[in-house]
Amino acid sequence: MKFSTLVILAAGIAETVYANPVPEEKGKGKGKKCKNPVKRRAWHTLTNAAKKAYLDAEVCVMNTPSTLPLPGVRNKYDELVSIHQLHALTIHSTGVFLPWHRWYMDLHERLLQACGYNGGIPYWDELRDSNLTNSNQSSIFTGGPYGFGTDAPCLTDGPFVGQVSAIGPYWNITDGCIGRSHNIGNPLKGNFFFPGVDVPTELARCNTLTTYVDFATCLYFVPHVSGHIAMGSIRGDAHASPSDPVFWLHHSYVDKVWWDWQQVDPATRTYAIGGNNKQDPSIGFLELPGNMTEEAINIFQSEPNAAQLALIPVGDEGDGGNTVTLNHILTSFGQIPDATVGDVMDSKGGYLCFEYE
Ligand SMILES: *[C@@H]1O[C@H](CO)[C@@H](O)[C@H](O)[C@H]1NC(C)=O
Ligand SMILES: *[C@@H]1O[C@H](CO)[C@@H](O)[C@H](O)[C@H]1NC(C)=O
Ligand SMILES: *[C@@H]1O[C@H](CO)[C@@H](O)[C@H](O)[C@H]1NC(C)=O
Ligand SMILES: *[C@@H]1O[C@H](CO)[C@@H](O)[C@H](O)[C@H]1NC(C)=O
Ligand SMILES: [Cu+2]
Numbered sequence: 507m508k509f510s511t512l513v514i515l516a517a518g519i520a521e522t523v524y525a526n527p528v529p530e531e532k533g534k535g536k537g538k539k540c541k542n543p544v545k546r547r548a549w550h551t552l553t554n555a556a557k558k559a560y561l562d563a564e565v566c567v568m569n570t571p572s573t574l575p576l577p578g579v580r581n582k583y584d585e586l587v588s589i590h591q592l593h594a595l596t597i598h599s600t601g602v603f604l605p606w607h608r609w610y611m612d613l614h615e616r617l618l619q620a621c622g623y624n625g626g627i628p629y630w631d632e633l634r635d636s637n638l639t640n641s642n643q644s645s646i647f648t649g650g651p652y653g654f655g656t657d658a659p660c661l662t663d664g665p666f667v668g669q670v671s672a673i674g675p676y677w678n679i680t681d682g683c684i685g686r687s688h689n690i691g692n693p694l695k696g697n698f699f700f701p702g703v704d705v706p707t708e709l710a711r712c713n714t715l716t717t718y719v720d721f722a723t724c725l726y727f728v729p730h731v732s733g734h735i736a737m738g739s740i741r742g743d744a745h746a747s748p749s750d751p752v753f754w755l756h757h758s759y760v761d762k763v764w765w766d767w768q769q770v771d772p773a774t775r776t777y778a779i780g781g782n783n784k785q786d787p788s789i790g791f792l793e794l795p796g797n798m799t800e801e802a803i804n805i806f807q808s809e810p811n812a813a814q815l816a817l818i819p820v821g822d823e824g825d826g827g828n829t830v831t832l833n834h835i836l837t838s839f840g841q842i843p844d845a846t847v848g849d850v851m852d853s854k855g856g857y858l859c860f861e862y863e
Contacts, residue, residue, distance in 0.1 A: 540859035544615075546626035546762070547863055549755055550634070550645050556625060557652040561665045563623035564751050567614075568669050570621070574840055577813040578672050578679035582617055587673040587748045589613070589838055592814060594745040596821030599792040601781020601830035604722050604764045605847045607757050609836045612850070612858055614754055616842065626860050629758035632733050636695045636706050641736040642688035646755060654752050659685045659740060666751065674746020676806035677814065684750055686738035693735035699793075705732045713767060718778035721767055730760050731793060743806070744791060762862045765853055777851050783830045784821040 549557070568583040576588040590597075590610065597606040615627055635644045642657055648664070649656045655664030660683035670681050690697065694705055705728055712724035739750040747753050768775045785791065790798040794805055802809050810818060817839065822828065824835035824846060832848030849857035 538856045538859075540854040540856050542859070543854050544624075544626040544860040545863050546758055546860055547628055548631040548634070549628045550631060552628055554652045557628075559623055560618070560625065560628060561651065561654075563618040563621040565665050565669075566621035567617045568666075570617075576817070576839060577811065580672050584672045585841060586610075586614055586617070587671060587746055589841070590748050591673055591677070591745045592817050592839075593819065595785055595798070596783065596819060598744055599726065599785050600783055600821070601719065601722065601779065602783060602821075602834055602847065603726050603781075604761070605779065605830075605834075605850050606836060608761050608764070608853070608858070609845060609847075609850045611754065611758060611761060612860075613838055613841060615860075627754050627758045629762050629862065630733070630752070630755040632694045632729070632736065632756070632759050633706055633709065636692065638692050638694075640688055641692045641694055641738065646752060647686070647688070647738075655684075655686070657686050657688055657738065659683075659687070661685055671746070671749035674749050675743050675808075676745045677802075677808040677810045678746075679811070682749070685740045686750065686752075687740055688736075688738040690735070693732050697732055697735050699731060699735060700728050703728055705729060709763070712763075717780075718775070719781045722764070722781065725760065725763055727793060729763065733759065745806070765862055768851075777832065777848070779830055779832055779847060779851065781830050782828060783825050783834065784828065 552560075564583075568581055570582040572579040572581050572585050574585050576585055576592075579585050579588050593606070597603055611627055618627070630644070630646055635641065638644060641647075646654050647656060648654075650663065651665065653664055655661040655666055661667050666684045669684055671684065672681055673679060674682065696702075696704060700708075708724070708728040712721060712729065715721040715724055733756040734747060737747075737750060737752045737756055739747065739752070785798070787798045790796060790801045794801055796804060819837065823837070824833040825831045826833070830847065832846060832851065834847040836845045836847065836850070838844075845857060849855070852858070853860050
C-alpha cells in the first residue's frame with residue numbers, strides 16, 4: 507500500500523516536471539536543446555491570473571536579499587538595475603544593444619522563475635497602443651492586483667507601492683520610489699524627442715531595412731526611445747530605467763520587433779551582428795547633445811564613483827577589436843556564468859528557449 511502510493515507520487519512528480527519544463531528545457535547550459543519554448547505574450551492578452559502571477563514574482567524578486575557585492579544593492583532586483591547601470595555606456599548606441607538586452611531579459615526571467623513564475627516575460631504591444639490618446643490609458647497602467655499602478659510621483663496603488671529602488675537615477679546610488687507621470691499625450695505615436703516623426707511609420711521603415719546595423723540603429727532610436735518616454739518614468743534614464751518594472755514589458759517588445767525581423771529571413775538574419783562596441787567619447791549617447799563629459803555634467807548631474815568605475819566593462823570583451831562579434835562577452839558579475847552574444851542570437855538556440863506569440 508505504502509509502496510504503491512510512493513510509486514504514484516513519484517510518477518506524479520515526474521509528470522509534473524515533464525509538463526512544466528521551464529527549469530530543464532529552458533536550456534540553462536550551452537548545447538542544450540530547446541524543446542518547449544516559453545511563450546512571451548502581449549500584456550493585454552493575459553488573463554488576470556497570469557498578470558498577477560507575473561507581478562507577484564516581480565515583487566518577490568524585489569523582496570529577495572542581494573547576493574552579489576555590487577555597489578549599493580540591497581535586493582536581487584537592485585542587482586538587475588545595477589548591472590544595467592554599470593553597462594549603460596556600452597549597451598546603448600552600440601551594436602550590442604539588441605543581444606545585450608535579450609540576454610538581460612533572460613537574466614530577469616531566471617530570477618522570476620526562482621520566485622516560482624513559469625511563464626515568459628510579457629511584452630507591451632506598443633504598436634497597438636499607439637492609437638491611444640494618452641499612453642496612461644494602456645491596460646498596463648492600472649491599479650489593483652493586475653496592473654503596474656496609476657500615475658503618481660510615488661505609486662499609490664498596484665503591487666509596487668512602497669518599493670524602494672536603491673540604484674539611480676543615472677550614476678547615482680540614491681533611494682527612490684517607483685513613480686510615473688504621463689502628461690505628454692501618447693509618445694508611442696509621436697513625442698517631443700522626435701518632432702514631426704510618426705512612430706509607427708518609422709517602425710515600418712525600420713522593418714524594411716535588411717542589414718543588422720541599419721535595422722538595429724533604426725529600432726534603437728525612434729521606436730525604442732519613444733517607448734521609454736511612454737513609460738512615463740519619473741526616474742527614467744538610460745542608466746537606471748529598469749528600476750521601473752514596466753521596463754521589462756517595453757524591452758520585451760523591442761526584442762520582439764528584432765525577433766520578428768529575424769524570422770523574415772532566418773538563414774541570414776538569426777546570427778547577423780555588427781556595429782561599434784564602444785560609444786565615441788567625443789559624442790556620448792548619440793541621441794543626447796554633447797560629449798560624455800558634457801552629458802555627465804549637464805544631463806546626468808552625476809558620475810560613477812570609484813566602486814562603480816572598478817566594475818564598468820571597457821565594452822570590447824571577447825571581440826578582439828572595435829566591432830561587436832558573436833564572441834562578445836555578456837556578464838552579470840557572477841549572477842549567472844558569462845554568456846556570449848552568439849548564445850543569445852537564436853531565441854530557441856538552447857541557451858535561450860522562448861518565442862513570442
Ligand atoms: C486602436 O487599435 C486597436 C487594435 O488595433 C483597436 O481595437 C482600437 O479600437 C483602436 N482604438 C482607437 C481609439 O482607434
Ligand atoms: C545624486 O547624487 C548626488 C550626490 O549624492 C545628490 O546630490 C543628488 O541629489 C542626487 N540626485 C538625485 C536626483 O537623487
Ligand atoms: C491620463 O493623463 C491625462 C492627461 O495628462 C489626465 O488628464 C488623466 O487624468 C490621466 N488618466 C489617468 C488614469 O491617469
Ligand atoms: C566635452 O565637453 C566638455 C564640457 O563641455 C569640454 O570641456 C571638453 O573639451 C569636451 N571634450 C571633447 C572631446 O569635445
Ligand atoms: Cu538599456
